[in-house]
Structure formats: C-alpha cells, structure tokens
Amino acid sequence: MSASAPPTRRILHVDVDAMFVQCARIADPALANEELIVVGGSPEGRGVVASASYGCRRYGVRSAMPMAEALRLCPRAVRVGVSRAVVGQKHRELEAALGRWTPLAAMASVDEGYLDLTGCEALYDDEPLEATARRIQRAVREEVGLDVSIGGGSNKLIAKLATSLAKPAGVHVVPAGGEADFVATLHPGEIPGFGPVLVAELKRRGLDSIAALRALDMETLRRWWGEERARTIWARVRGISHEPVTVGDDIPQSVSSERTYARDLVGDDELARALLALVAEAAQAMRKKGLSARTVTVKARDPRFQDRQKSRTLPEPVRTERAILPIARELLLQLRADHPTPIRLLGVRLSSLTHLDAPEQTTLLDVAPAVESERDRRLAAAADALRARFGKRAIGPGGMVGGE
DNA sequence: TCTGGGGTCCTAGGACCC
DNA sequence: TCTGGGGTCCTAGGACCC
Numbered sequence: 136m137s138a139s140a141p142p143t144r145r146i147l148h149v150d151v152d153a154m155f156v157q158c159a160r161i162a163d164p165a166l167a168n169e170e171l172i173v174v175g176g177s178p179e180g181r182g183v184v185a186s187a188s189y190g191c192r193r194y195g196v197r198s199a200m201p202m203a204e205a206l207r208l209c210p211r212a213v214r215v216g217v218s219r220a221v222v223g224q225k226h227r228e229l230e231a232a233l234g235r236w237t238p239l240a241a242m243a244s245v246d247e248g249y250l251d252l253t254g255c256e257a258l259y260d261d262e263p264l265e266a267t268a269r270r271i272q273r274a275v276r277e278e279v280g281l282d283v284s285i286g287g288g289s290n291k292l293i294a295k296l297a298t299s300l301a302k303p304a305g306v307h308v309v310p311a312g313g314e315a316d317f318v319a320t321l322h323p324g325e326i327p328g329f330g331p332v333l334v335a336e337l338k339r340r341g342l343d344s345i346a347a348l349r350a351l352d353m354e355t356l357r358r359w360w361g362e363e364r365a366r367t368i369w370a371r372v373r374g375i376s377h378e379p380v381t382v383g384d385d386i387p388q389s390v391s392s393e394r395t396y397a398r399d400l401v402g403d404d405e406l407a408r409a410l411l412a413l414v415a416e417a418a419q420a421m422r423k424k425g426l427s428a429r430t431v432t433v434k435a436r437d438p439r440f441q442d443r444q445k446s447r448t449l450p451e452p453v454r455t456e457r458a459i460l461p462i463a464r465e466l467l468l469q470l471r472a473d474h475p476t477p478i479r480l481l482g483v484r485l486s487s488l489t490h491l492d493a494p495e496q497t498t499l500l501d502v503a504p505a506v507e508s509e510r511d512r513r514l515a516a517a518a519d520a521l522r523a524r525f526g527k528r529a530i531g532p533g534g535m536v537g538g539e
Numbered sequence: 540t541c542t543g544g545g546g547t548c549c550t551a552g553g554a555c556c557c
Numbered sequence: 558t559c560t561g562g563g564g565t566c567c568t569a570g571g572a573c574c575c
Contacts, residue, residue, distance in 0.1 A: 154575090175543070183543050185575090198575080204540040217544095244546085244575050330573045363549080388547065395543060430567090440542070448567060480543085 143311045145252040145264050146380065148286045148294035149233060149271065151225075152303040154246035155186035155217055157281055158225055162218035171212040176202030181395055185217055189303055228279045236271055239380045247298075249291055251380040265308040272306060289314060292376035295327060314374030319345050326371050348372045386426065386488050392416035393482025399438055400478045410467055413483040414460045421485050422519055425492075427452035428485035431459055433466040436480035445469050449506060452489050455515040458507035459485070 151157065155174040160166045170190035176182025184205045187196040194209035206212060226245050233240040239251035252259070252267060259267050268285040275283050286297025287308035294309075296318065301307035309317045318326075323345060324334045340359075342348050349372050356365035370376060392413045400406050410433070421428060432446035445466040453459055463483055521529045 177543085181542085185543075199543085201540050201542055204542095207540080246575070328573070332572060361550095389545095391545070393544060432568095442570080444569065446568060482544085484546095 142253060143289050145256070146288060146291055146294040147250040147252065147264070147268055147271065148291065148298045149229075149248050149250065149275070149283050150285070150295075150298045150302070151229065151246040152282045152284055153186050153188055154225070154281070155222065156188045158218050158221040159215045161225070161280065162221045163215070166213065166215065169213055171209055173202070173205050173209070173212045173214050174217055176205075176214060177216075177397070181397060187212075225279060225281060229275065229281065229283075232275050232278045233271070235274075236267075239382060241380055241382050249294065249380045263308075265306055268306045268308065272304075288317075290374075290376040291378050291380065292327065292371060293317065293374055296321065296325070296374075299325070318372060318374040319349075321345060323348060323372075328367065328371060345372050386490070387424070388488070389484050389486040390417055390421040390424065390426065390428070390488070391432075391482060391484035392420065393434065393480060393484075395436075395480040396478075400481065406467065406471075406478065406481070407464075409481050410463055410483070411456075411460065413481060414463050415456055417483045417485050418454065418456050418459055418515070419519060419522070421488070422454055422491075422515065425490055426488045427454040427491055428459075429453075429487035429489070430485070431462045431466065432482075432484040432486065433463050433470060434480070434482035434484065435467070435470050435474075435478045437474065437476040438479050440479070442480075443470055443474055446484075446486075448487060451506065452487070453507045454491065455507055455511045457511045457515070459483075 156172050159172060159174050160169075166172060170188060172188040173184055173191050173196060174187070175185030182202045184196060184198050184200045184202060186198060187205065191205070191209045191212050194212075196205045196209050196212070202214065206214065222245060226242070229246075230240075230242050230248065233242075233248050233250055237250050237252050237255055239253075240248060242248040250271075252264070264287045268287055272283055272285055275281060282304045284298050284301040284304060285306045286294045286299070286301050287306070288294045288297050289309075289311045293314050297307045297309050323329050323337055323343070324331075326345075329337075337343065337348070342351075348368065353365060353369060356369055359365070360368060394409070394413065396409070400409055429450075429452045430446055430448040432444050434442060434444040436442050447462055447466060449462070467481075518530050
C-alpha cells in the first residue's frame with residue numbers, strides 16, 4: 136500500500152468583527168464614532184444581545200446575554216436594532232469579495248467564510264499564507280467596508296480556532312505540524328461542538344483540559360459517547376479535521392419564522408393572527424428562494440421555556456399560504472390540546488424542500504385531491520410580485536384578500 | 540440576569556416494506 | 558408458527574452554532 140500523502144491544505148477562516156455593530160454603523164452614520172453600541176433586543180425588553188461593540192465588551196457585555204443585563208453592565212451603551220437589509224447586503228458583498236481569491240470559497244454563516252487556497256500557491260507568488268491573509272483583509276476593507284479577522288491553518292477547525300486569536304482585525308496562522316500543540320493551549324469549551332452540556336458532562340467526569348481528554352483511549356470515549364461522537368471528540372481535541380471547503384448553493388434544509396411575544400399569547404384570536412403572520416413570512420421567504428415544502432412544523436414555547444413541536448409531511452410539496460395555513464392551524468390545535476398553557480414563542484418551519492419546478496411526483500395510485508391548486512399558486516405569485524414592487528405592506532399577510 | 544431568531548445535525552422509536 | 562433483519566421514512570426532542 137503506497138499512497139502519496141495529500142498536500143498540506145492551506146485554509147483560511149474569515150470572520151467579520153462584530154458584524155451587526157459594523158452594519159449598524161453603516162446603516163446610521165451618526166453611530167460611526169459611537170464606541171458603546173449593543174445590537175439586538177427589543178424596546179419592550181425580552182431580547183438578547185445579537186452583537187456588542189468592542190467598547191461594550193470591555194464592560195463584560197457578550198452576545199446572547201439578556202439585553203437587560205447588558206444595559207446594567209454598560210448603561211451608556213446605545214441600543215440599536217438589527218439592520219437586516221444592510222446585513223444581507225454586506226453578507227453578499229463579502230461572499231463576492233472572498234470568491235475573487237479562490238473558487239473554493241464558501242460562506243459558513245452570515246458573518247464568516249472559509250477559503251481553501253491549496254494549490255493556489257503559484258498564483259500568489261508562493262508567499263506565506265499569512266501574507267495572503269493580510270492582503271485579503273485589506274481587500275475586504277476596501278471593497279466591502281468591513282473589518283475582518285482571519286485565521287489560517289491546515290484545516291477548517293484550526294483556521295476557525297486561529298481566528299479567535301486574531302480578533303479584532305488581526306491575522307493568526309497556525310503552522311503546519313503545530314495543530315496539536317495549538318489546540319492544547321485551549322479550554323475544552325472553546326472547541327466548536329463542545330457546548331455547555333458537553334462541557335458540564337466533561338467536568339463531571341473530571342475532564343477539564345484538552346490534555347485530560349487526549350489521555351482517554353478510544354474504548355472509553357466510545358463507551359461514554361458512542362462511536363460517532365467518540366470519533367469527533369477524539370479528532371477535535373487533536374486538531375484533526377478533514378472537512379472540505381465545499382461551494383455549491385445547496386437547497387437549505389428548512390426555512391422558518393418564529394417570534395417571542397412581548398406578552399404571552401393565550402386567546403384563540405391572537406394565536407390565530409400570530410400564526411397567520413408567521414405562515415405568511417415563512418412561505419414568502421421560501422418562495423423567494425424558489426422552493427416548495429413537504430413538511431410543515433409548528434413550534435411553541437411555554438412560559439417555563441419548554442419547547443414543543445408538531446409536524447406533518449405531505450405527499451406533495453406546497454408553497455402557498457392557502458395550503459400551509461390550514462395544516463399549521465391543525466398542528467397548533469393539537470399542541471394546545473396536549474399542553475394548554477400560554478405561549479411565549481410561536482414558530483413555523485417549512486422543510487423537506489425542493490425546487491419549485493421539480494417535476495411533480497405522480498403515480499397511478501395518486502388519486503388524492505391536490506392540496507394546492509394552480510390558481511392558489513398564481514395568486515401567491517401575484518401577491519409576491521405586488522410586495523416586491525410596492526413593499527411588504529402592499530397586501531395583507533399571505534395575500535389573503537377578503538380575509539381568510 | 541430571565542433568557543432572540545435564523546439555522547444545522549444527531550438520536551431514537553415506530554411504521555412500513557421487502 | 559411466535560419470530561428476522563435491514564432500509565427508509567416520519568416524528569419529536571435536543572444540542573449546538575452565529
């Protein structure tokens with residue numbers, strides 16, 4: 136068995152520094168010189184921090200922290216909402232900017248992306264990875280107007296971890312061969328995939344360092360976490376990852392819309408109105424992506440933060456409010472029958488997605504009446520067109536003219 | 540301190556089919 | 558007769574990420 140070893144990969148992870156804060160400053164130039172900005176929450180309360188400026192972070196403010204606590208820690212902070220349009224625009228600009236450096240560039244979320252520069256060395260005069268990273272950083276600042284931090288290494292895991300050392304607005308590259316030593320300097324909770332639950336379990340078992348985790352043999356890991364999880368843990372604590380940077384605009388797994396209400400919902404009418412609005416948002420977002428769904432899920436969170444969901448999968452994909460709403464209503468009815476409690480959060484998710492123009496699945500046995508008529512689809516498309524032209528409020532939710 | 544909204548992935552049990 | 562095994566789909570719940 137002789138196989139030439141694959142070349143050491145050259146991976147970069149590009150991450151926007153406090154993306155929502157930078158977007159808020161772009162949306163409102165009056166904030167350009169404001170150091171204390173916290174994005175997120177709602178004027179009524181009941182929100183968390185989506186992003187905090189580095190100024191606020193010095194006071195201990197962090198993402199996902201309840202807004203009330205953030206403002207207690209940093210009372211002078213200016214609270215602003217998320218400017219979705221700007222965030223979306225900057226996301227697309229960043230994607231385009233990164234794509235100019237290699238065909239293997241892919242966004243991993245709204246504010247971060249990976250580049251695989253393996254084999255591109257000649258294109259960049261064989262300069263060190265760090266030098267390329269710095270040029271990309273400057274280019275993003277000029278072309279997109281955003282400060283980013285960049286981490287580099289021989290795989291995505293290492294590149295991402297390196298980014299946290301680069302922040303803010305820096306570059307950090309882990310040399311090939313130095314992966315294991317680099318990871319050894321971290322705390323288990325810093326490893327992607329090691330969330331609060333796993334970290335607590337590790338602590339219970341007396342495992343509070345990467346070294347302690349590395350000392351475990353595979354058999355023990357398997358016994359505690361099962362084959363799959365054991366392999367992942369074993370590799371991550373050693374800085375090993377083979378996950379490729381993949382491009383391709385895949386069909387998303389789901390499109391959803393959910394809302395936490397200022398007051399818990401109780402009455403039939405307010406629940407019906409809330410559900411209609413969520414169905415309309417989700418369906419419209421889905422159609423915008425050119426997709427249809429076979430599965431409808433309704434999710435409810437009670438005041439004690441217990442989440443429950445009901446879903447139904449249809450034989451054929453649907454895309455209109457007219458088809459989705461009755462199903463969502465039934466699911467909500469079942470949820471309420473099983474758990475008659477006030478509802479803090481309500482959500483609608485559409486999944487099992489396919490492209491709108493995917494050929495209809497028809498079989499000889501398929502005699503069930505269509506859940507959605509061609510007329511329904513044309514009406515929904517017409518309503519979408521009106522909204523695109525005259526704004527979201529041009530027509531009621533779902534375009535259900537005449538009340539529905 | 541009182542907990543958002545957008546997602547992905549995994550597990551596990553039951554139905555159903557071969 | 559009283560007992561199979563594997564694959565796929567569906568549903569529900571939950572961990573995790575940004």
